[in-house]
Amino acid sequence: MDGYLDGGFELSEFQQKKNALMSEKKTLEEKLSDFERKGNHWLELVRNWILQANQAQNFASSKKFEEMKTFLKTIGLNRHLRASALSVDFKTPFSFLAELP
The missing domain is CATH 1.20.5 (Single alpha-helices involved in coiled-coils or other helix-helix interfaces)
Structure with missing residues (x-):
């Protein structure tokens, strides 16, 4: 100008x-x-993942087996029960958590 x-x-x-x-x-x-x-879509995905991971930890320490079963259907594949041990192939990104010590 x-x-x-x-x-x-x-x-x-x-x-x-x-x-x-x-x-x-x-x-x-x-x-x-x-x-x-x-732009914030990824942030919402991470937030949901963290909440579900926390929910998984709560289920692991509870005795709510029916709720555990329903939850495992949403985060895992190929669930097997052999010799009183549960085996699950977790979906991404939960597979990352399953590999942690």
């Missing part, structure tokens, strides 16, 4: 630069809006 007012730009040059900047501003505003809508 100062360049135009000082006489450094012609009106057509000023309008071209202004249009380019306005277009860039609109693009950045759209990207910001998309991020605000979608």
Whole structure:
């Protein structure tokens, strides 16, 4: 704007630069809006995972076997009971927790 007012730009040059900047501003505003809508999705997934992991720990120390069974169906695959020992292949990301000491 100062360049135009000082006489450094012609009106057509000023309008071209202004249009380019306005277009860039609109693009950045759209990207910001998309991020605000979608950007926190991963945070919600991590939050749910932590809550479910805490729930798993609570089930492990309880005697609510029917609730344990239902919960294991949501986080695990290929459940087997052999020689009074339960074996479960956990879905991702719960498989990560199962590998921890």
